[in-house]
Amino acid sequence: MNPAAATLKPAEALIAQRLDFPTWLPAMLVKELRQGLRARGFVGSLVAFQVIMTLFTVFAIAGGTGSASFGILQGAYWVVLNVQLLVITPARALAGLQAELEARSVDLLLLTRLTGWRIVLGKWISLLVQAALLVVAMLPYGVARYFFGSVDLAGEAKLIALLFGGSAVLTAGALWSSAMPKIGRVAIGLAVVLLWGQANLGSMAMMMMGGRAGRGPSPFPPMTGSSLWLIVFDGALILVICLVGAVRKLAPPAENQAPILRTLPLLSFIPAWFVGFRLATGQLAFGAILLGFVAALELARSEEPMGGHWRVWARRGGWGRIVGRFVQPGWASALEWLLLIALLVALAGLASSERAKIARIALLATEALVFPALLLTWMSSQFTQRAAGYVLVLSGASLIAAVGAASASSVGIHRLADITLWVLPISSFWSSMFSQTAPPTPVLIAQIVIAAAVLGLAWWRGLPYRRQRREFEAAGDAPAPEGAVA
Amino acid sequence: MSAAPFLVARGLARQFGQVRAVNGVSFDVAAGQVVGLIGANGAGKTTLMRILATLDLPNSGTVHLGGVNVIDRPTVVRRRLGWMPDHVGVYRDTTVGDYLDFYARAHGFRDGELVRRLSDVIEFTELGALLDRPADALSKGQTQRLSLARTLLNDPEFLILDEPAAGLDPKARLEFKNLVRLLRARGKTLLISSHILSELGEMCDSLLFMDRGRMVHHGDTDSLRRRDAVSAGGFAITIRVHGDPSPLVAWLAVRPGWRLVEERRDGARAAFANADPAMLALELRRLTADGIAVTDFHREERRLDEAFVEMLREPAAPAQPPPLPVVINR
Numbered sequence: 001m002n003p004a005a006a007t008l009k010p011a012e013a014l015i016a017q018r019l020d021f022p023t024w025l026p027a028m029l030v031k032e033l034r035q036g037l038r039a040r041g042f043v044g045s046l047v048a049f050q051v052i053m054t055l056f057t058v059f060a061i062a063g064g065t066g067s068a069s070f071g072i073l074q075g076a077y078w079v080v081l082n083v084q085l086l087v088i089t090p091a092r093a094l095a096g097l098q099a100e101l102e103a104r105s106v107d108l109l110l111l112t113r114l115t116g117w118r119i120v121l122g123k124w125i126s127l128l129v130q131a132a133l134l135v136v137a138m139l140p141y142g143v144a145r146y147f148f149g150s151v152d153l154a155g156e157a158k159l160i161a162l163l164f165g166g167s168a169v170l171t172a173g174a175l176w177s178s179a180m181p182k183i184g185r186v187a188i189g190l191a192v193v194l195l196w197g198q199a200n201l202g203s204m205a206m207m208m209m210g211g212r213a214g215r216g217p218s219p220f221p222p223m224t225g226s227s228l229w230l231i232v233f234d235g236a237l238i239l240v241i242c243l244v245g246a247v248r249k250l251a252p253p254a255e256n257q258a259p260i261l262r263t264l265p266l267l268s269f270i271p272a273w274f275v276g277f278r279l280a281t282g283q284l285a286f287g288a289i290l291l292g293f294v295a296a297l298e299l300a301r302s303e304e305p306m307g308g309h310w311r312v313w314a315r316r317g318g319w320g321r322i323v324g325r326f327v328q329p330g331w332a333s334a335l336e337w338l339l340l341i342a343l344l345v346a347l348a349g350l351a352s353s354e355r356a357k358i359a360r361i362a363l364l365a366t367e368a369l370v371f372p373a374l375l376l377t378w379m380s381s382q383f384t385q386r387a388a389g390y391v392l393v394l395s396g397a398s399l400i401a402a403v404g405a406a407s408a409s410s411v412g413i414h415r416l417a418d419i420t421l422w423v424l425p426i427s428s429f430w431s432s433m434f435s436q437t438a439p440p441t442p443v444l445i446a447q448i449v450i451a452a453a454v455l456g457l458a459w460w461r462g463l464p465y466r467r468q469r470r471e472f473e474a475a476g477d478a479p480a481p482e483g484a485v486a
Numbered sequence: 487m488s489a490a491p492f493l494v495a496r497g498l499a500r501q502f503g504q505v506r507a508v509n510g511v512s513f514d515v516a517a518g519q520v521v522g523l524i525g526a527n528g529a530g531k532t533t534l535m536r537i538l539a540t541l542d543l544p545n546s547g548t549v550h551l552g553g554v555n556v557i558d559r560p561t562v563v564r565r566r567l568g569w570m571p572d573h574v575g576v577y578r579d580t581t582v583g584d585y586l587d588f589y590a591r592a593h594g595f596r597d598g599e600l601v602r603r604l605s606d607v608i609e610f611t612e613l614g615a616l617l618d619r620p621a622d623a624l625s626k627g628q629t630q631r632l633s634l635a636r637t638l639l640n641d642p643e644f645l646i647l648d649e650p651a652a653g654l655d656p657k658a659r660l661e662f663k664n665l666v667r668l669l670r671a672r673g674k675t676l677l678i679s680s681h682i683l684s685e686l687g688e689m690c691d692s693l694l695f696m697d698r699g700r701m702v703h704h705g706d707t708d709s710l711r712r713r714d715a716v717s718a719g720g721f722a723i724t725i726r727v728h729g730d731p732s733p734l735v736a737w738l739a740v741r742p743g744w745r746l747v748e749e750r751r752d753g754a755r756a757a758f759a760n761a762d763p764a765m766l767a768l769e770l771r772r773l774t775a776d777g778i779a780v781t782d783f784h785r786e787e788r789r790l791d792e793a794f795v796e797m798l799r800e801p802a803a804p805a806q807p808p809p810l811p812v813v814i815n816r
Contacts, residue, residue, distance in 0.1 A: 012605040018583050018617070023600050027591035031577075034588075038579050105575030107541050108636070111564050112592035253543045254560050304501075306543045308557045380503070 028114060028122020029129075036130050041092045046137060049080050053141045060144075073145050081138060081160070085167035087193060089131040093174035094185050096123045097249055101179060106250050116251030120175060120243055127171050128164075135160065169235050172242035179249035226275045234286055237268050241294065256309045259327040262298065262337050265291040291341065292369060298334035299373035300390035305330060305465055310472040321473070328469065331373050332462030339455070342366040360447070361432055367451035368429040370458045371397065377461045394426065401427030423447060425454055492517035492675050493538070493644065498547035500533050507533040508544065509699035515677065517643075520670050522686035522707075523679040524794055525696035531679050534696065535646050538677070539569040551644060568642035572649040574633045576621040583617035586635060593640040603639055611635040611665070627658030634665060645669065647678045651685055663689060683794055695794065721761045725773070726753040726782035734778050741772075753782070761785070 021030045036042055056076040063072070100106050100119070109119055145151055177188045244261045251257060268287035272280040305328055313324025326337040342362045349358030372393035376386055383389065401420050405427070408417035421431045422439050423446045431439075438444070491514035500508040508530045515521050525531045536542040538549060540560035549556040556563045576585060586608065590600050608614050611631040616624065624632060630650060637645060650666075651659050666689050669676060680686050686693065687707045695703035727734050731753050738744045738756050748755040758769065770783050 012601045014614070014617070015583070015587075015604045015608070016601050018587065019601075023591060023596045025591075027588055030591060031584075031588040034584055035577060035579055099577065103575045103577055104571075104573045105577070107536075107539075107569070107571065108575045108589075109592065110541065111539060111567070111569050112589060112640070113561075113564075113594045114592050252541050252560075254540060254557075304545065306545075308543055311558060 026118065026122055027112075028109075028119055029126050032123050032126030033129065036092075036126050039092075041088070042130050042134075045084065045088050046134060049084065049134065050137065052076065053080060053138065057141060057144055070145065073141070077138070077141055077145060081135065081163060084134045084138070085131055085163045086170060088134075089127055089167050090170040090174040091189060092130075093123070093127050093171045094178050094189055096127070096175045097179040097246060098185075100250070107252075110250070110252055116247040116255055116257075117243075119250055120246045124168075124172055124175055124243065124246075127175075128168055131164070131167055131171075135164070165232065165235055169239045169242065172239045172246065176242045176245035176249070179246070226279055230271055230275065230279060230283060233271055234268065234283075237264055237290065240264055241290075245297070253303070253306060253329075254308055256312070256327070256329050258298065258329045258333065261294055262327055262334070265294045266341075292365065295334065295338050295341075295369045296372075296390060296394070297387070299331045299338070299369060300376065300387045301329065301331055301334065302376070302386055303330035305333075305469045305472065307472040307475065310469060314473060325469070330465060331376070332465035335370060335373070335458055335462055338366055338369060357432075357438065360444070361429070363451050364429040364432050364447060367454045368394075368426040371425040371454050374454060374458045374461065377458075397424070397426040398430065401430075418443070419446075423450060425450065490517070491515060492519075492552055493677075494548075494550045495538070496548045498534065498537060498544045498549065500530075500537060500542065500544045506699050508537065511547070511696070511699070511701045513694055513701055513704050515675060517675055518670070518673050519691045520666065520676045520678065520689055522683075522690035522693040523677055523696065524681075524683060524686065524693055525679075528698075529696040530699040531696055532648065535569070535648055535677070535679060539567060539646055540564055541569075565640060566642055567644045567646065568637035568640065570633050570637040570645065570647045570650060572652060574621075574629050576629075576632075578622060580621050581617065582613060582619050582621050582624070582632060585621045585632065586613075586639070589636045590639050595639075603641070607635040607638045610638065610668070625658075626653050627655065627661065630654060630658065630662060631665075634662075642674070644675045645677070647676060649680055650678060651680060659685070721758050722747065722786035723756050723758050723766070724753070724782065724784055724786055725756065725780060726750075728779035728781050734773075737773065737776060737778060741769075743769075755786075 021033070053076060056073055060070070060073040097120075100109070106119075110116070114122075142151075142156075174188070177185055180188075241261065241264055244257050244264070247255075248257050265287060268290050269284065272283040272287070275283065309328055310324060313320040313327070316324075326333065326340060342365070345362040346359040349355045349362070352358055372390045375393050376383075376389055379386070379389065401424050405417040405420040408414070408420060421427050422443045428447050428450070432447070439447070493513075493515040495514075496512045498508050498511040499506065511530075511534060523531050523535070533542065537544050538551070538556065540556055540563050543557060551563050552566060554562050554566070580588075586604055587600075590604050593603075595603050608617070611634055613628075613631055613635055616628060616632075621632060634650075637647075647666075651662055654662060663685065666676065666678070678686060678689065690707060692704065692706045694701060725734060731749065731751070734754055735746060735749055738746045738754060743759040745757045746754055747757050758766070760766075766785065770780065773780055773783070
C-alpha cells in the first residue's frame, strides 16, 4: 500500500481504488471514454475489422506474394481505414448530443465547471481518440503489406492524416446534427454514406480487383504546397463552425456563440491574399459560400436581446459598443452584421473594373439571404424549426421562380419569365450571379427597388430588438442591492 | 425577515414570445432559510428556478446570490449553488461510482480533494453500498439520494430542489426529509419546489406562491394557515367535551366574542374574535371554570393545499414583499 493511501479513511481508500483515469484529464473526456470504450459500436467495430483484416491477410498469404495478393490486402486495408474513419466514427457521433438530451443532463453539466464548449470538445476528442485506437489496431496489417509489395510510408502517413482530418470534420458535423430530430439525423447520415461511397468505394474496388502495387492509393487528387494548406485551413474553419453549431445546441442562453460564428467566415478570405490567382479565386468562392451559410444560420435565429450579452461588450468602451451590436444573438443583430459585410464588399469592389456588378451582386445576395428571415418574423413564436423554415423558403422561392419562368417561357410570355427570373427576391440573385450580361436598366432599377424594400422592411421588423438593446445601453451596470450578504 | 438576504430577486421577468412565464417577481431569501416554492403547472416555477440557477436569462430584472449578480457572473454563482431537478439525468452503462466521479471531476476536483469530496457525499447520502450498481437500475429513493449526492458535490451554499419528493414511497420521503433537516443544520439555504404542500409546510421556514408568472404570496407557513379563519370573521376553534355538548353550546351563545359555527356530536366548532394566545388561554380557563368538561381545545389551521387552492381563486394580489420598479437586466 502506498503511504498516501494508508492515511485515507476506508471509504476514501475504496474510492481511490476505483479511479481508472488520471484526475487531471478533462472530466468530459473521461466520461466519454468510459462510455465509448464499453459501447457496442466501438467493441463491435474493433472485433469486426480485426476479423475482416485477418481473413484478407490469410487470403493474401495463400495467394503468394504476387501483385494480385497485394492488391487484395491493399484494397481491404484502405477500405477498412476509410470505413472506420469516415463512416463509423461520424456515425457514432450522430448519437453524441442525443444521449445528453435523452438523459436530460445538459443543465446538470452546465452547472458544473463544464461549458458548452468543454462538453462538445470532450465528446469530439473522445470519438477521435477511439478512432485513433481503431487505426492503431490496423497497424499490424499495414506492416504486413510491406511483405507483399513496396509501401510509400510518407505518402501513406499523409493520406492517413488527411483521412483523420476528414474524420474530424465529419465527426464535428455529425455531433452538430446529433441534436436534430431523428429524421434529420438519418437523412444526413445517409447523405454522408452515399457521398463517401461515391467518392471512395469505386476506386477502392478497382484497386482490389486491379491488384495495383506500389504507392498507396489516394482517393484525393494530388495536393502539394498551398493547395494542401488551403484544404487544411478551410477544413479547420468548417470543423470549428460545426463545433460551434454543436455547442449552440447545448449552451445556455447566457453563452453567446454569435461572435465566433460570425468571425469564422471572414477568416476564410484571409488566405486569398497569400496564394496565386487561381487558388485565390477558389478561396474567395469558398469564403462567399461559407459566409452565405453562416449568414443563413444566423438570420434563422429568433433570440431576443439579453442585457447580459450586451454588457459584456458595453464594458469594453466605445469600440466594444460598436462591435457588440454586430455580434448579439438573434436575427436582427445578424442583419446588421450582414449589411455591414455587404457594404464592405461593395466598397472593396470599388477598386475593380466590375464595381457596379459587384455592388449589385452584394445587394442581391443580401436580399436573398434576408428575405426568408423576413418571412420568418411573421411566423408564430411557437414555431421552433426556424432553420428548416428558412431553408424551405430559400429553396421554395428558387424553385417557384424557376418553374414560373419556365412555364411563362413555354407559353410565350417571355416578359413574365424575365420578371420572374430577374426581379423576384432570391431568383434575381441567381440570375445576376450566373448571367454573363447585365440586365436592361428598368430591370436593374426594379431589382434595386425591391431589394431596398426587402431590406428596409427587415430593418423595420428589427426595431423592437434595437429598442430593447438601447434600453440595456441606457441601464448600464448596477451594484448589488443593499443588504445582500456576500 | 430579520437576517440579511442571501438571495435577492427584483422585478424578474421572462417572456417566451407572447407568454410571460415570469412577470415582475421580487423576493428575498435569508441565509440558512428553507423556502418552499409553490405553484400550479405553468405558474412559472421552473422558469424562475432556471433563472436562479443561471440556466436562463431574464428579459428584465436582477438576481443577486450572496452579493454576486447571477446574470452577469453565472460561472461564479454556479460554484455556490446546487440544482437538483425533477429528473436525475443518469447515463447508460454507468455505475453510481463512475457517475459521481464524473461530476466531481466536472466540478474541478482533483487527486485527494476529489476522493475526499466523493467520500463525504457518499457517506452523507449512504450510497457506499451502491457504488458498483448501474445508475439507471436504482430504486426511486436511491435515485433521489444519488441526485442529491451529485448536487452536494461542490458543497453549495444555496440548493434548489425541484420536486424532490415526487414519486417517493413514505419511507424514502421520511429519509429525504431527514436529509433536508441535516442540510439546514449545516447552514445551507434551500429553495424547494413541490406539489406535496403538507411536506413543504413541515420543512420550510417560508413559502413563495406563484400563479401565472406572478408571486402571489411570500410569508411563513403559519400566517398562511391562519388566513382562512380571519377571513371567516374570527379564528376557528374546535372544542371537544366529555358527554353532552349542550352546556358548551349554551356557553358559546352567551359568551362575548364567541360565535357558534357548527354543533357536533362531541362538541362544537366556533369562531373567536381574538387570536391572542393569552386570550385563548383565558377563555379555556373560564370554560373549565364554568364546569364544562373540555377534552380538546385547539385553534384550527388550514391545510396548505386548501390555502393554495383558495389563493388561486382570489384576484391577483400584489407580491409580498411588493415588487420594486422593474430594472432592465441590471
